[in-house]
Amino acid sequence: MTAALQIENLWIEAGPVDDPLVLVRGVDLSVEPGTVVGLVGESGSGKTVTCMSALGLAGAGVRITRGSVRAQGTELVGADEATMRRVRGGVVGTVFQDPLSALNPLQRIGDQVAEALVLHRGGRRRAHRERVVTLLARVGIPAPEQRARAYPHELSGGLRQRVAIAMALANDPAVLVADEPTTALDVTVQAQVLDVIRAATRDEGRAALIVTHDLGLVAEVADRVAVMYAGEIVEEGAVGSVFAAPQHPYTRGLLASRPLLAPGRRRLSAMAGRPPLPGAWPGGCAFAARCPDAQTACAEPPPVRRGDDGWSRCWYPPTDDPGRDPVEPQERAG
Amino acid sequence: MRRRRLDLRLWAPLGVLLVVVVACFAGPGLLGPEGAQQALGERLAPPAWLSGAVDGKPLGTDAFGRDMLSRTLEGGRVSLQVGFGAATGAVVIGLVLGLVAGYRGGWWDRAIMTVADVWLAFPFLVIALAAVAVVGSDIPVLVALLTLGGWVLPTRVTRTIVQRVRSEDYVVAAAGAGASDLYLVRRHVLPQVLPANLVVWSFTVGALVVIEGALSFLGLGVKPPTPSWGNIISDGTPFLETAWWVVAWPALMIVVTVMCANALGTALRRRWQTGSGVLDTSTALDTRVAP
């Protein structure tokens, strides 16, 4: 079975060609049909640039140097404009972080949703009016017929993000890519938008890649999770097993800093140190400097260890050393 | 520390402007009075490198046989006096009004800014034309008049900066600690306002040299025989077919002066923008001063 979105050994860099800044190094990620994958990591870890570059939306100066990205079997790395246009919005729908700036301020939202239809199905905007209203209703916009005539600035942040989702879903894409879809929203609205995303993905059997730093969001909507650190994926697996038994110390640290997700934990702990910035990534295991369990071997690139359903990139996963206490790393470090 | 390299984008236009100013004010004196005298036998003689040129008149002669070199330089005196004088006056007025508007705020601010808005809606050249027709066109009058044409931009820029500086935490804190208004203005406001106004001044010089040129081109600037770049061009226009040099030299001088003034302003703005982030008024500065 082909994956809905398949990223293989993706390397991304920016800046001058002779002195490039490496942003992503060798990311492998596969989003199977009907699965929702959460891509988590701190800012600067390369999670956003990974999925934006994959669609050619990362902006000028950011380039893919190696690897492959396939959407429904279509290779996107090095693809021509026409292919990219067909894929964008047609095969892969995209939702961005900030719904305020993601909508054209001068166009009515109905027209913006209709544009997505016109671009892939042809015809005039007016011909798609019915579908636009259906779409707006589907993402839970009240009074969609009236709202279709509204301008973005007349809507609340939550409604705007719903419009953005409606736009992304307009052509029933096989994959939905969402970049921090709830981060810019009020906490009270986040849950509602999350429901919309869940309905659009899990409930409709659509594959999705959701980029976020919010583990709570992953727990709620994702089937699988990939954890990114310093331009690499350090752990990947089913949400349930990763959350219950994180294999990588970074994942453990992330989980330990979340109140509701750290299983059985009373005390919260913050990870020591800060993630290294692109360009300052150390050789060997990039997390070694912050890792409470780092040992001499960590100066070398860690091997990929495959579990039953997932893998991690660590010299000393907890299962190798049952005597070690994997859940209170910070206290030892502190 | 790296040695600071000479910034050509700043010093080149400044150097050229200085050369123009020195040449215009010292040149005619050095060349002697003959150049300004009419010599009807040498009418419309071409520049030295063309056949038919007259000795001692390297840039050719005008319709009265006067030397174009000394005439062009002399014409620059009026244009530059009016341009620099009026720009300076405009910036001084703008500084004062902008400080008052930004610092006092409230009613003062509203009054000054309303007048500025209204003033900007006036077609300035039209008013200047009407005014010159009535009150004459001596140099002091022209300076005063063009000062009125340029005060809005420095006022707006000054006010914007003053308002921003005033609301910054360290200034509010200093005021709270009992610093006097005078101290605050001297210590915190002026150091930010003055560089910005130097930038404005540069652009304004260019714009006002053009307005002066336009006025004297229309025959409403200084009265002949006193030359000014604008009226030399206007006098030379009928002879364009046979004697392009009468128009060319003053036109070139205006273009060079305006370009250098603009380039100087741009360079100064760039320098202060990157230097301290003080000059974040680029949109205000891009507003045109005058035609």
Next chain:
Amino acid sequence: MATAPAVATPPPRTGRRGRRARRIAGTLARLVLTLLGLLTLLFFLVRLSGDPAGVLAGPSATPAQLDAVRAGLGLDEPLPVQYAQFLGDVVRLDFGTSVFTGESALGTALGALPATLLLIVSTMLTSILVGVPCGVLLDRGSRVTRALIGSTMTLAQAVPTFVLGVLLSYLFAVRLGVLPAFGSGTPATLVMPTLALASFAVARTARMVAAELEQVEDQDFLRTASAKGASSRRVLWRHALPNAFPAVAAALVVEMSFLISGAVVVEVLFAYDGIGKELVDAIFARDYPLVQAAVFVIGVFVVTVNILGDALLAVLDPRTARDRA
């Protein structure tokens, strides 16, 4: 003790209609203020000259004529009364008769307006049709294109209208002989005045478009449009440029008072029969009623354009009603 920094209090929340009404009221107030300022200036200008009767009657007037003018103008009255009288005349649109033609000054001035309007419209069209593509190239073009257009624009901004006009007439009328050097009324006579007048506006428009595009460039909605599958050309023309346009249009409207000033020069230079030439001719002829009428007509025109421009902006940018109020 220092006074507290002036903090702009946000306007009270009112409905959309209230905002619009206040905006219109503000614009009207500005209109009235501008015209009043213009008229006051005119009034005092004429009085500044010492003997307004002499000015208004012209230099060749006999003493009897002067007395008649004085009485007619109420110059024996105190200044405020004169001012009120003057305003009263203006309200009745009575600017007297042109000394030169003996016809209504206002009528003469208005008669010359259409030709100027034509010139301004063609200049604005040129500056948009040429300036917008230049601006796009200035932002998107190759390095060479950008340098080429950039330096052309710098030059265009530094060459004064009257110098460019002289150059154009040398080139097209004297050397090539393809365009008439003088006159008005035929399409050919419109070409050179338009070019001379538009060069600055083209450069300015191009620079504004480039600056706005650069600003708009990294905004998410362009990425959204790409993500929907729009081509880069469509993103530029449907999303980036329309968002850059309101600022450009606003600048063009603000430029109107400068454009009119330039039009005066150009009309005189090319003997184009518009209101600018009429004004300068009147100044030389010491035809003060006509000068006053022409300045008044130009002022009303500029202010009207400003108001129409505001309305146009509201159409172009639905946020205007909220943001710019």
